[in-house]
Amino acid sequence: MKKQYNVGIIGATGMVGQRFATLLENHPWFNVKVLAASPRSAGQTYEEAAGSRWKMTTPMPESMKNMVLLDATSDIEKIAEQVDFCFCAVDMKKDEIKVLEEKYAKAECPIVSNNSAHRFTPDVPMVVPEINPEHIEIIKAQRERLGTKRGFIAVKSNCSIQSYVPALHPLRKFGLTKVLACTYQAISGAGKNFETWPEMLDNLIPYIGGEEEKSEQEPLKVWGEIKGNEIVKAETPLITTQCLRVPVSDGHTAAVFVSFENKPSKEEILQLWKDFKGVPQELELPSAPKQFIHYFEENDRPQAKLDRNLEGGMAVSTGRLREDTQYDYKFVCLSHNTLRGAAGGGVLLAELLAAKGYFD
Numbered sequence: 073m074k075k076q077y078n079v080g081i082i083g084a085t086g087m088v089g090q091r092f093a094t095l096l097e098n099h100p101w102f103n104v105k106v107l108a109a110s111p112r113s114a115g116q117t118y119e120e121a122a123g124s125r126w127k128m129t130t131p132m133p134e135s136m137k138n139m140v141l142l143d144a145t146s147d148i149e150k151i152a153e154q155v156d157f158c159f160c161a162v163d164m165k166k167d168e169i170k171v172l173e174e175k176y177a178k179a180e181c182p183i184v185s186n187n188s189a190h191r192f193t194p195d196v197p198m199v200v201p202e203i204n205p206e207h208i209e210i211i212k213a214q215r216e217r218l219g220t221k222r223g224f225i226a227v228k229s230n231c232s233i234q235s236y237v238p239a240l241h242p243l244r245k246f247g248l249t250k251v252l253a254c255t256y257q258a259i260s261g262a263g264k265n266f267e268t269w270p271e272m273l274d275n276l277i278p279y280i281g282g283e284e285e286k287s288e289q290e291p292l293k294v295w296g297e298i299k300g301n302e303i304v305k306a307e308t309p310l311i312t313t314q315c316l317r318v319p320v321s322d323g324h325t326a327a328v329f330v331s332f333e334n335k336p337s338k339e340e341i342l343q344l345w346k347d348f349k350g351v352p353q354e355l356e357l358p359s360a361p362k363q364f365i366h367y368f369e370e371n372d373r374p375q376a377k378l379d380r381n382l383e384g385g386m387a388v389s390t391g392r393l394r395e396d397t398q399y400d401y402k403f404v405c406l407s408h409n410t411l412r413g414a415a416g417g418g419v420l421l422a423e424l425l426a427a428k429g430y431f432d
């Protein structure tokens with residue numbers, strides 16, 4: 073791997089794009105060379121285009137303020153020439169995003185995407201780096217299909233599943249049969265804060281379009297296997313979800329119920345969570361949390377406001393593990409939806425790809 077990679081942020085003016093900008097400001101491996109957004113913003117400096125809608129709690133990075141935004145859709149060749157790869161988080165129609173990301177890949181510019189468009193393309197890996205890092209090996213088959221040498225698309229999963237799938241993953245060896253998860257999702261997941269979405273104060277909305285389907289299907293791809301030129305989804309566990317929007321700025325919480333073929337003891341579950349280390353921890357990737365899953369003994373934890381920023385917002389918190397009357401166990405999980413669940417998860421995936429030589 074190289075010492076430094078030049079990167080672009082496509083969708084830099086958006087909520088996730090802004091998060092990428094702040095995370096990459098002092099990144100040891102990645103140097104932001106290009107910012108791009110819609111034709112509405114192209115030609116303006118980052119400060120002109122995004123200054124008044126800056127949603128991060130830290131200021132816009134000085135080094136990026138005067139960068140002139142390129143047009144994400146018409147400047148593809150120009151962008152591809154200047155970078156080793158791009159992060160992508162854009163608000164466009166799914167079909168348009170699919171085409172756009174493939175155009176970048178075909179211009180030999182790898183894409184690490186936060187968009188959902190390619191999550192179920194069979195040769196596109198959808199990776200939670202601690203859980204299924206081996207899925208990046210499908211990139212060889214994808215490159216053959218696209219006819220590229222370097223270019224490819226890798227995606228991260230939806231933010232909702234990042235809270236409960238990490239906690240379930242080490243328990244799969246007991247034969248997970250059934251999972252019921254109710255998620256309580258922050259408003260930043262819709263690209264909003266309380267200023268831009270005042271209706272959410274003192275409110276709860278029992279519907280997030282498309283979220284339950286993603287929350288039920290995406291874990292099965294993450295737990296799938298490479299067979300030939302595609303990733304084949306796992307058949308178990310059966311997963312059912314309800315996803316609610318709640319008046320929390322950041323942090324998705326999940327209340328989870330699980331059943332097993334071979335029911336483990338509570339101590340076994342706690343030990344597995346404590347010991348769970350993945351490739352990012354072994355490789356000491358710059359954004360990897362040291363302890364991936366933290367368990368809180370206190371009955372009133374994890375709390376979104378207190379615990380979402382654990383280990384830079386990259387760790388997952390769990391609590392309230394106890395036996396249930398209808399399922400074997402129930403517990404609560406929390407993860408930061410725009411850090412671990414969005415841009416931070418994208419950066420960690422890019423670090424894994426860099427460490428494995430996929431950008432060279």
Ligand SMILES: NC(=O)c1ccc[n+]([C@@H]2O[C@H](COP(=O)([O-])OP(=O)(O)OC[C@H]3O[C@@H](n4cnc5c(N)ncnc54)[C@H](OP(=O)(O)O)[C@@H]3O)[C@@H](O)[C@H]2O)c1
Pocket residue numbers: 082083084085086087088089108109110111112113114144145161162163164186187188230231260261262263409410413414
């Ligand atoms: N928010 C989250 O927590 C979260 C989590 C996971 C995944 N995601 C996904 O990430 C993506 C972006 O989400 P977001 O919340 O950051 O959205 P957002 O705040 O609405 O930002 C959208 C970005 O897309 C750009 N854009 C819009 N139309 C475009 C076009 N025709 N061509 C090129 N760029 C265009 C915008 O540029 P302009 O400023 O120039 O309009 C802006 O940079 C979505 O696919 C979303 O599903 C979001």
